[in-house]
Amino acid sequence: MQQIFNFLIRNSNRLLFLLLLGISLGLTIQSHSYHRSKIISSANFLSGGVYEKINRVNEYMNLRAENDELVLENARLKSLLFNKEDTSKLPLPDTIKGVKPADIIVSKVIHNTYSTHENFLTLNSGSNEGVKPDMGVINSLGIVGIIDDTSPRYSTVVSILNMKSRINAKLKKSNHFGSLTWDGKSTGFVQLRDVPRLASVKKGDTIVTGGQSVIFPEGINIGTVETIYKETQTSFYVIKVKLFNDMTNLGHVYIIKSKDREELINLENKEKNE
Amino acid sequence: MNSALLVNIFRFIMLLAIQIVIFNNMNFLGYISPFPYILYIILYPVNSNKAGLIISSFFLGLIMDMFCNSGGIHATACVILAYYRPYIFKFSFGLSYEYQTIKLNESLTPERFSFILVSVLMHHIVLFVLEAFQFKFIWDILLRTLFSSIFTIITSIIIIYLIKPNKR
Numbered sequence: 001m002q003q004i005f006n007f008l009i010r011n012s013n014r015l016l017f018l019l020l021l022g023i024s025l026g027l028t029i030q031s032h033s034y035h036r037s038k039i040i041s042s043a044n045f046l047s048g049g050v051y052e053k054i055n056r057v058n059e060y061m062n063l064r065a066e067n068d069e070l071v072l073e074n075a076r077l078k079s080l081l082f083n084k085e086d087t088s089k090l091p092l093p094d095t096i097k098g099v100k101p102a103d104i105i106v107s108k109v110i111h112n113t114y115s116t117h118e119n120f121l122t123l124n125s126g127s128n129e130g131v132k133p134d135m136g137v138i139n140s141l142g143i144v145g146i147i148d149d150t151s152p153r154y155s156t157v158v159s160i161l162n163m164k165s166r167i168n169a170k171l172k173k174s175n176h177f178g179s180l181t182w183d184g185k186s187t188g189f190v191q192l193r194d195v196p197r198l199a200s201v202k203k204g205d206t207i208v209t210g211g212q213s214v215i216f217p218e219g220i221n222i223g224t225v226e227t228i229y230k231e232t233q234t235s236f237y238v239i240k241v242k243l244f245n246d247m248t249n250l251g252h253v254y255i256i257k258s259k260d261r262e263e264l265i266n267l268e269n270k271e272k273n274e
Numbered sequence: 275m276n277s278a279l280l281v282n283i284f285r286f287i288m289l290l291a292i293q294i295v296i297f298n299n300m301n302f303l304g305y306i307s308p309f310p311y312i313l314y315i316i317l318y319p320v321n322s323n324k325a326g327l328i329i330s331s332f333f334l335g336l337i338m339d340m341f342c343n344s345g346g347i348h349a350t351a352c353v354i355l356a357y358y359r360p361y362i363f364k365f366s367f368g369l370s371y372e373y374q375t376i377k378l379n380e381s382l383t384p385e386r387f388s389f390i391l392v393s394v395l396m397h398h399i400v401l402f403v404l405e406a407f408q409f410k411f412i413w414d415i416l417l418r419t420l421f422s423s424i425f426t427i428i429t430s431i432i433i434i435y436l437i438k439p440n441k442r
Contacts, residue, residue, distance in 0.1 A: 013324050017357040020332045024349035031345025032407050047341045054295060113342070115301045117406055120343035156343060184411070 032118075032164075048110070048154030051122050055110040066251045073140045103257040105129055107137075109250045110154075114161055117184040121157040123253065126150045134215060136256045142221040142244040143167070143209060144253050161187055161247050169222055170210040174199060177210040180222065180241070187247050189226060192239040199237065201228055207241050214264050217256065278319055286334060289314050294341050297429070306418070308425035310433055311338065312397050315356050316390060317434075320363065331356035344405065351400040355393060362392050390427060398423050 008015065059066075107129075111122040125131055127150045137144040137157050145157040146165065158165050163184050169192055170177035176199035178192045192207060205225045211218035223241040231238055293311035300307050314334055318327050335349030342348065366389035402415045402422075 013328065013357075016325055016328055017353065020328060020353045021350065021357075024332065024335065024346040024353055027339070027346025028350055028404050028407075029345075044340070050294065050341070115307060116342075116344070117411070118344070122343075184414070 044151050045153065048122060048124070048151065051111040052124055052154075055108075055124075062249070062251060065249065069140065069251070105131060105255040105257070106252060107131075107155075107255055108252050112159075112248070112250055114159070114187045114248050117163050119159040119161045120148065121145060121159055121250065123155045123157060123255070124153070125255070126153045126155045128152050130257070131155045131255055132257075136216040136220075137253050138216070138220055138256065139245065139250065139253045142223065143216060144245065144247075144250065146215055147255065159247065160190055160243075167216070168210040168213040169207050171195075171199060171201065172206040172208045172219075176201075177212065178236075178239070180207075188243055190223070190241050190243060192241050193236065195237040195239055197230070197235050197237060201225055201237060201239060203227070207239070278322065282314075282318065282330075285314050285317065286330065290334065290337055293338070298342065302421075302425065306421045306425055308422060308429045309398070309401075310426055310429045312352065312355065312394065312426070313430050313433060315352060315359065315397075316393050316430070318356075318359075324360075327359070328353060328356045347401055347404040350404055351397045354400050355397045358396065359393070362389060362396070365392065390430060391423075394423050394426050394430070395419070398426065 105125060107123045107125040109121050110124045113119045113121075121137075121144070123131075123137070131147060131150050133147050133150060135147045137147060143160060145159040145162070146167075148156045148158045150156075160167065160180065161182050163182055165180075165182065167180040168177060169180040176195055178195040180190055180192050182190045195201065203225055207222045207225065209216040209218060209220045209222060221244050223243040223245075226240045226242040229238045229240070289311045293309065297308050297310060311334065315327070315331050331352040332349055335352035336346070338344075338348035338352075339346055366385050398419045399415075402418045406415050
């Protein structure tokens with residue numbers, strides 16, 4: 001017995017090291033597996049609060065770019081409005097691309113990373129505003145990512161520049177779809193994989209979100225086709241997509257509550273219970 | 275002894291703050307960023323409590339992970355660096371390092387430089403291997419380790435000699 005105690009006392013530093021190494025490696029491996037939320041994330045009051053303070057200063061630097069973007073969006077909406085014959089007689093649209101206005105939460109990016117293989121954003125709205133994991137995040141130019149984790153006031157987003165993210169996307173002119181991934185190289189480009197060879201694709205075609213996922217409504221802009229590769233082993237195209245969004249410069253974003261979400265979750269729970 | 279503890283706590287908080295506010299936003303060429311927060315582990319007093327160093331390094335890394343959304347990669351790299359620090363001392367300063375009083379924040383000798391170099395390389399290679407987590411990125415890992423190490427060493431040396439304590 002005494003020898004055991006002696007052993008423990010003699011090797012206390014080594015045991016402490018192995019314990020802490022085990023904990024941190026466990027956290028690392030857990031964060032690399034896809035279908036689990038993180039234990040350590042920046043959606044908490046400490047890091048969220050600090051990032052909000054930092055962002056308040058940084059916002060002043062980007063006011064001009066943010067204003068330009070708003071002016072452009074305004075101009076586009078105005079042109080849509082003026083091209084209607086008589087807007088007062090039209091019934092008010094209750095949905096835009098299948099999404100009710102009440103299902104959109106406006107939020108602000110308070111922290112953004114794009115230099116690692118697995119990038120995340122932090123937003124300044126959380127479960128108090130109704131944000132839940134797996135909601136889609138877009139801005140006026142195109143898609144941004146998917147909500148990963150929430151706290152009462154903040155939430156983290158898996159950016160599309162994250163090698164773990166897989167988003168259903170399709171060609172705008174035909175219905176050939178594939179899955180959108182990132183190869184971890186350039187922040188301006190993502191890859192659309194598993195597009196069948198039958199699809200006629202050429203440079204400049206628009207890529208939009210597909211209807212197969214419940215996270216994004218169908219037809220939200222992603223980017224344009226830059227180059228097309230043929231995979232040698234399989235009969236699929238790999239398309240390099242140039243993003244409409246500049247992922248290194250994000251301001252305000254919209255969080256979309258999925259329309260069929262509750263129904264799907266109810267269905268899945270029913271299957272689990274049986 | 276008490277003032278050494280206070281200095282360590284101050285260093286812990288200041289280095290984390292500088293890292294998060296300034297150096298995390300530096301992205302040379304999109305992927306090179308320096309990590310001078312490991313100066314806390316490098317500058318920890320030589321003959322102080324080793325268990326204290328390992329535990330505080332773990333929390334240093336964990337707070338970095340919280341801010342970087344990176345799981346546990348900083349915590350792992352910091353704990354490994356903290357545990358192997360005595361071996362790096364032996365490698366750089368020779369066997370009898372415990373009997374000399376090593377002060378890193380004095381003029382830059384080859385021994386001190388080699389200590390900083392080996393520590394930074396060790397931390398960064400663990401960090402980037404765990405971040406990529408796949409062998410197909412081996413060139414990417416080596417490239418990132420090399421360039422980030424260069425920038426970390428430069429910023430570390432600048433920080434050490436900028437805030438050198440005044441000689442009485």
